[in-house]
Amino acid sequence: MASPRIIMKLKVVATRKEPGDVLVVELQHPRKPLLPAFEPGSHVDVHLSDGRVRQYSLCGDPADLSRYTIAVKREPEGRGGSTWLHAAVCVGAELPVSAPRNHFPLKQGNWPVLLLAGGIGITPLLAMAGVLNRQGKPFELHYFTRGRAVAPFLAVIEQVVDRSKLRLHFDDDPETRQDIEALLSTRPSDAQVYYCGPPGFMAAIARASEHWPEGSVHFEAFQPALLDDAPPEPFTIILRNGTEIFVPADTSALSAIRAAGVLLMASCENGVCGTCECGFLEGQPIHRDAVLSKDARSHRFMPCVSRATGVLRLDL
Amino acid sequence: MTWQGRLLHIHIAPAASYEMEELAEAQLIAGRGIVGDRYFLGTGTYSPKPDVREVTLIEVEVLEAMAKGQPKIPGFKAELAPEDHRRNLTTRGVPLGHLVGKRFRVGDTILRAARMNFPCRYIEELLGMPGLYEGLLNRSGLNCTIEFGGIIRPGDPILPMDE
Ligand code: FES
Numbered sequence: 450m451a452s453p454r455i456i457m458k459l460k461v462v463a464t465r466k467e468p469g470d471v472l473v474v475e476l477q478h479p480r481k482p483l484l485p486a487f488e489p490g491s492h493v494d495v496h497l498s499d500g501r502v503r504q505y506s507l508c509g510d511p512a513d514l515s516r517y518t519i520a521v522k523r524e525p526e527g528r529g530g531s532t533w534l535h536a537a538v539c540v541g542a543e544l545p546v547s548a549p550r551n552h553f554p555l556k557q558g559n560w561p562v563l564l565l566a567g568g569i570g571i572t573p574l575l576a577m578a579g580v581l582n583r584q585g586k587p588f589e590l591h592y593f594t595r596g597r598a599v600a601p602f603l604a605v606i607e608q609v610v611d612r613s614k615l616r617l618h619f620d621d622d623p624e625t626r627q628d629i630e631a632l633l634s635t636r637p638s639d640a641q642v643y644y645c646g647p648p649g650f651m652a653a654i655a656r657a658s659e660h661w662p663e664g665s666v667h668f669e670a671f672q673p674a675l676l677d678d679a680p681p682e683p684f685t686i687i688l689r690n691g692t693e694i695f696v697p698a699d700t701s702a703l704s705a706i707r708a709a710g711v712l713l714m715a716s717c718e719n720g721v722c723g724t725c726e727c728g729f730l731e732g733q734p735i736h737r738d739a740v741l742s743k744d745a746r747s748h749r750f751m752p753c754v755s756r757a758t759g760v761l762r763l764d765l
Numbered sequence: 766m767t768w769q770g771r772l773l774h775i776h777i778a779p780a781a782s783y784e785m786e787e788l789a790e791a792q793l794i795a796g797r798g799i800v801g802d803r804y805f806l807g808t809g810t811y812s813p814k815p816d817v818r819e820v821t822l823i824e825v826e827v828l829e830a831m832a833k834g835q836p837k838i839p840g841f842k843a844e845l846a847p848e849d850h851r852r853n854l855t856t857r858g859v860p861l862g863h864l865v866g867k868r869f870r871v872g873d874t875i876l877r878a879a880r881m882n883f884p885c886r887y888i889e890e891l892l893g894m895p896g897l898y899e900g901l902l903n904r905s906g907l908n909c910t911i912e913f914g915g916i917i918r919p920g921d922p923i924l925p926m927d928e
Contacts, residue, residue: 455891456783545783 454547456496457484461542462516467601469594470523471569472535475509475516476546483514489576490553490643490669493517494716495534496545502716503530504671506573506645507549508602511580517546520601522569528719552723552740553643553669555580560639562588565629565654567646568595571602573669574645578610589614591632593650596621633657636665643667651739663743670721670739684757688765689730702752702761711765713752720754728764732757770859770923772871773825774847777802782891785848793820793874795914799853817879823852823906824861831900841896851888852906859923861907868912872921875913882906 459476467473478484489511492504509518523535538544555562555577562581564574571592581588590610594600596619606615618627633642633654642665644654651670658666686694686702688711696705703725706713716724720738729750735758738751750763776785780803791799798805798819805819828850834842847855854871864878884901 454782456780458784458786547782 454494454550455485456494456545456547458543459484459517459546461538461540461544464538464540467520468603469568469599469601470535471601472521472523472538473518474521474534474538474544475518476544477516479543484517485548486514487511487517487549488551489555489580490573491549491551491576492553492573492669492722493519493549494547494722495519495530496547497530497533498537499533501528501530502722503534504717504722506553506576506669506671508572508575511576517549520569520572522601550723553645553667555643556641556667558639558641559586560641561637562586563640563642564588564590565593565632565642565644565646566590567593567644567650568599569601570644570646570650570671571606572645574643575602575606575609577643578606578614582610582614589616591616591618591627593618593620593627593646595619629653630657633661636661641665641667645669645671648672672719672721672739681756682758685760686757687760687762689763696756701754702750702756706752706763706765713765715753718753720751723751725751725753727752730762730764732761733759734761768858768860768925771857772854772917772919772921772923773857774855774919775799775917776848776851776853776855778851779803779806785851787848790916790918791853792916793871793911793914795911797911802853817910818882818908819911820854820876820909821852821882821906822854822856822859822861822909823850823882824859824904825855825857827901827904827906828855838896838899841900843894843897843900845892845897849892850906851891852882854917856923862904864907864925868926870922870924870926872917873913873915874911874917875926876909877912879908879910882908 457478460479461474462477463475465473487507492506494502494504496502505519505521507517508520521531521534524531553573564578566574574590578590617625619625642658645668651668681698683698684696686696692709694705694709696702703713703715714724716722721740723740727750728748734750735756736746737754741749775788775791777788777799778785793799828845832844865880866878868875868877882905884898884905886898889895889897
């Protein structure tokens with residue numbers, strides 16, 4: 450289980466709009482000059498007024514702990530969190546925000562780094578690019594959007610990232626378009642790739658990087674992976690102490706476990722934050738999360754979205 | 766028992782995991798808790814067992830000793846600010862360990878000490894301070910119920926009551 454994090458009530462000290470219907474929110478602690486430290490790739494949980502929790506990457510400079518900067522793209526078709534934030538957040542407002550957590554750390558080393566961002570997926574990669582740029586490490590940032598006019602943070606990126614390391618790809622500009630398959634077809638020796646973006650973009654890169662060795666491909670998703678269409682089937686969970694928990698087809702493993710009286714923390718309930726992670730000892734899970742690595746899938750399980758066939762023995 | 770103590774700080778948190786906030790004045794409601802606090806609001810614990818944490822207290826002397834590295838736990842020294850320890854009332858000069866089962870006054874209110882608080886790994890993870898659990902063993906404060914409510918403020922005297 451992921452560790453708990455302290456929740457701070459932070460003050461919104463500035464907001465601004467970025468292209469692509471993105472709201473940038475700057476947050477400060479009302480009483481402390483410095484916020485908890487974070488690394489590029491870290492995210493915070495923002496607690497909405499109705500109890501829902503959403504994850505946002507910190508896109509500011511990790512060297513500046515006087516404030517956190519998050520960017521929220523309005524998704525009218527989404528689950529409502531971004532629409533609420535766009536409507537409710539104004540300077541002076543208070544937002545409950547957790548201390549940062551990093552599921553998307555930048556590995557230390559001198560290898561070439563490829564950062565691939567799709568649209569609002571730029572947020573964690575922007576912080577990474579800033580740090581790599583400052584450290585003088587070899588990297589390239591590829592930024593894919595529908596067009597220059599809807600690309601959030603373009604002005605910031607052009608200011609923070611050395612021109613020679615930046616590649617912009619706009620769907621509406623044939624000159625700049627880039628075939629992802631071709632980009633990832635060969636792997637410069639030792640190269641590491643980091644990517645983040647909408648589900649279609651995530652899937653395209655996952656496919657194009659399949660031949661890259663384990664451990665060289667890193668990603669973070671903020672929306673659940675594109676699910677297979679198979680209708681969910683009921684299954685049974687067995688806990689370490691022998692308790693059997695039946696999980697009906699229309700109930701998540703997380704709710705079934707909780708209903709059985711076991712305390713399990715969760716936050717996104719969407720398979721993207723990693724809070725509810727637990728181990729499994731035996732059985733055939735159907736992984737539906739967007740956090741676990743290929744390796745981890747052999748022994749870890751995300752009960753908020755994942756399911757199983759038959760019986761799954763959990764390490765709980 | 767003759768002693769006289771003082772209330773140094775009052776902290777509440779609106780829900781589990783929330784940072785504590787310091788109050789200049791708090792309202793204690795008998796049988797319930799501190800207005801605005803997680804135990805008052807029922808948002809404090811997932812544990813369904815009945816609990817006696819209407820108000821929790823900790824001695825500032827413990828925090829001071831820990832900051833000096835006492836007792837010696839290899840590699841451990843914790844500077845716990847009053848808002849970090851997650852207890853409601855920070856006291857000076859009150860022998861909390863002697864009060865279990867007894868009543869005492871905080872300002873105009875009366876508390877009954879129910880049990881010594883037991884530290885929990887949760888705080889260690891929450892604050893990112895490995896070793897804190899051991900550091901707080903046997904001195905992580907006192908859990909109380911409120912027998913007689915009222916308003917309390919930092920600086921209020923804390924006094925024993927004759928049973
Ligand atoms: S609660 Fe976020 S992954 Fe399960």
